[in-house]
Amino acid sequence: MDRAAVFDVDGTLVDTNHLHVTSWWEAFRQAGHDVVMHDIHRAVGLSGHDLIAHLLGDGRDTSQDDTINAAHKTLYATYSDRLPALPQAGRLLRTLAGQGWSVILATSASGAELDALRRAIDADDAITATASAEDVGEGKPAPEPVQRALELAGVPADRALFVGDTVWDMEAATRAGVLSVALRCGGIPQRDLEDAGAAAVYQDPADLLDQLDDSPVGLLKTRLDGAHPGTRAPS
Structure with missing residues (x-):
């Protein structure tokens, strides 16, 4: 070819995009961050760590990144067999x-x-x-x-x-x-x-x-x- x-x-x-939005929203909430779903939606498509940086900015506590990313994956996986x-x-x-x-x-x-x-x-x-x-x-x-x-x-x-x-x-x-x-x-x-x-x-x-x-x-x-x-x- x-x-x-x-x-x-x-x-x-x-x-899957709206499922990602909801999962990211809850992952951010669990870490103490209130992030508007509209903003999350516009960031979907970035890699996990890039999405976190895009939404929380360079001044964030980067030690939370892995925790937020892992929480998103866990929440999203709840529905993986129904995609x-x-x-x-x-x-x-x-x-x-x-x-x-x-x-x-x-x-x-x-x-x-x-x-x-x-x-x-x-x-x-x-x-x-x-x-x-x-x-x-x-x-x-x-x-x-x-x-x-x-x-x-x-x-x-x-x-x-x-x-x-x-x-x-x-x-x-x-x-x-x-x-x-x-x-x-x-x-x-x-x-x-x-x-x-x-x-x-x-x-x-x-x-x-x-x-x-x-x-x-x-x-x-x-x-x-x-x-x-x-x-x-x-x-």
Whole structure:
């Protein structure tokens, strides 16, 4: 395969963002911090320690970070066996794999959390590889997760696309030089996603699948199919 479709997971393929918000809110509360849920929602997509730093600031007591992060994981795991995939998430991945895309997951999840997310998607047969939090030094919005996904796929940035649901996803893809497509099912406004670099915005995986041929995904496929493998796609 000479092209890659890289996907975020939380809020993009699995309906977890609001569960993360509630779990983080309670984890902060247990540590003595009142953090507004709206602010937590806008920070979802960052790695755990980056999210804590973003919300509590540099002047926080950093000795609490591990405790807050662990509390979030424990609270979130309470529902891990009931995580719902977003509409047509698995079918979208299988459709792309059937079209010759290497489907790569790029997520801040790892271990048991990642296993639960993959069970929810139920499309392991379509997934080529996963770039998890354990594989990178910096999470989104740094480009490293997307770059690692491209390494796993063995393709350059101009033969790939990224699908995510947060501004951090769009910024990471843009910094990696990868075409980005956004989904609104994570709860982030369309304007914010576009301002962060999204080439197009769809409601959820089902909406993208319905419009796939006319989407940036379909247009990139057409361009790449017209280019000799290993060469740069025409502008």
